[in-house]
Amino acid sequence: MRQLFGGCMPLFLMFLAACTGGPSSQEAIATTAGKDSEGKMSAPAALSEVAQKGKNIFNMNCSQCHQMNKADLIGPGLSGVRQKYSEEWLRKFILNSQALIASGDAQAKAVYEKYNKVLMPGFNFKEEELVQLLAYLKEGAE
Numbered sequence: 001m002r003q004l005f006g007g008c009m010p011l012f013l014m015f016l017a018a019c020t021g022g023p024s025s026q027e028a029i030a031t032t033a034g035k036d037s038e039g040k041m042s043a044p045a046a047l048s049e050v051a052q053k054g055k056n057i058f059n060m061n062c063s064q065c066h067q068m069n070k071a072d073l074i075g076p077g078l079s080g081v082r083q084k085y086s087e088e089w090l091r092k093f094i095l096n097s098q099a100l101i102a103s104g105d106a107q108a109k110a111v112y113e114k115y116n117k118v119l120m121p122g123f124n125f126k127e128e129e130l131v132q133l134l135a136y137l138k139e140g141a142e
């Protein structure tokens, strides 16, 4: 890397600012970091390290169907699920909601019926990942 990028070669003239950049470019980075897509300042996410990892898992596996607020997407918004369900239930549902529904669990059947019998895929999370995800479901709720 040093050989490639070292010394701001002419090839990298475009990035000269980034290479030589003093306080001004640092500042630019710092001031854009806390803004959302509309350029408004957003509240800093005060997630614990564990929950932050859970957020990454959520973004990769759940966000296409769920939001961390009360609004429905394909599935229900997930804020409040840590209050609504036991941890035990959430673990089972996330790993294999189908099995939980088939077992006759009343809560699982109710949410399945309510969301037009769309089945949620099962996930093969490791214990560590489940812990992280559950932490995010708790801390990340809007």
Ligand code: HEC
Binding pocket: 058, 061, 062, 063, 064, 065, 066, 074, 075, 076, 077, 078, 081, 084, 090, 093, 094, 097, 108, 111, 112, 113, 115, 117, 118, 119, 120, 121, 123, 133
């Ligand atoms: C392909 C879409 C899809 C994906 C991906 C998905 N879900 Fe779901 N989820 C649903 C649907 C639809 C429901 C409604 C109930 C059902 O399907 O049985 C649901 C229900 C839930 C519920 C119950 C919510 C309530 O208010 O009762 C929880 C909790 C949940 N999902 C968590 C997750 C988590 C965590 C992930 C990621 C690891 C995830 N889901 C990924 C579609 C999805």
